[in-house]
Amino acid sequence: MADKDFYEILGVSRDAGDDEIKRSYRKLAMKFHPDQNKGNQEAERKFKEVSAAYEILKDSQKRAAYDQYGHDAFRQGGMGGAQGFGDFSSGFSDIFEEFFGGGFGSSSRKRRPSRGSDLRYNMSVTLQEAFGGKKSQIRIPSYVGCDLCSATGSADKAGPSTCSSCNGHGKVRSTSGFFSIERTCSSCGGEGSSIKNPCLKCSGTGRIKKQKTISVSIPAGVDTGTRIRISGEGEPGQRGAGNGDLYIFVNVQDDKLFEREEEHIYCKIPISITTAIIGGEIDVPTIDGKKARLKIPSGTQSETQFRLRGKGMSILQQNRRGDMYVETSVEIPVNLTSKQKSILKEFEKEGGTSKAHSPKSQSFFKKIKEVWQDFT
Helix, strand or coil: CCCCCCHHCCCCCCCCHHHHHHHHHHHHHHHHHHHHCCCHHHHHHHHHHHHHHHHHHHHHHHHHHHHHHHHHHCCCCCCCCCCCCCHHHHHHHHHHHHHCCCCCCCCCCCCCCCCCCEEEEEECHHHHHHHCCEEEEEEEEEEEEEECCCCCCCCCCCEEEECCCCCCCEEEEEEEEEEEEEEEECCCCCCCEECCCCCCCCCCCCCCCCEEEEEEEECCCCCCCEEECCCCCCCCHHHEEEEEEEEEEEEEEEECEEECCEEEEEEEEEHHHHHHHCCCEEEECCCCCCCEEEEECCCCCCCEEHHHHHHHHEECCCCCCCEEEEEEEEEEECCCCCHHHHHHHHHHHCCCCCCCCCCHHHCCCCCHHHHHHHCC
């Protein structure tokens, strides 16, 4: 019976590229793999056939020899000089590792105890604390190294011993014909070792659950969403493995007086009608707990904005501050006495609401007049 063409076995043309050959092989290997077709001898035969074809076509030199001499290149004494296909299972290691979680060949790596998990802590701070920074003590639920067994997980503190099932390799091998498949050892979970006499306090893990207190420093200038990483303050790994990290996520509370936009501060300040008319000076509170002197020019209207340079928020990791913007709100007096009302009426008679004194009103009524004219 004639040997079947390798290209036909993989379902590709003779001018197919390496990537196309590899993709076709992966698809067929998955389809016919013995683990997916237990007891199916036909699938096992096709799997070996596909694997043999790929072993030749994936290698540029072997493929060139096959293209020139066909199967004769790989027979005893053939042009290629190869002694059959031999043990080519090592060539599939990278592919079957991702398919089935294990590798081929003699090399194996035992899994080390995993690093501890990272922890997250949500911290809420006031706007003033965000401005000046904050040092705080926080308590978090976590794991700490077991003091009874010195984090070894073993009652006698001897630590783990070599797993008898895999002899410390972390993997066990099963053979089907001339194929060898390695899988993670179920006895030790791939670590290559196990605890013979587990500590009763930590059940052999080397750690116990406990609240711990940590000192943290929140730098000046933080904003909502700022993430602070504290290395090594997460959960410890099992049996002495390294700690994870602690991540603090900051939330800045809304303030009753100030509003923040990045590094700038905004504040609304009421001023008396007298100050707005004739001008004056007022004290303005600032985010650092002090006061700033602000000069109000005569004729100041509501919603007029003044800028105070360098009176805003601290900027994270910089030695400078943003600006503060003060918006005025002219306060209309209430509960006037008869004399005060009389004075205001006299002011109106003297032209207090004339165009020269009330430019916004005059501009407004001028616009209304223009609109009315459009309808006439």
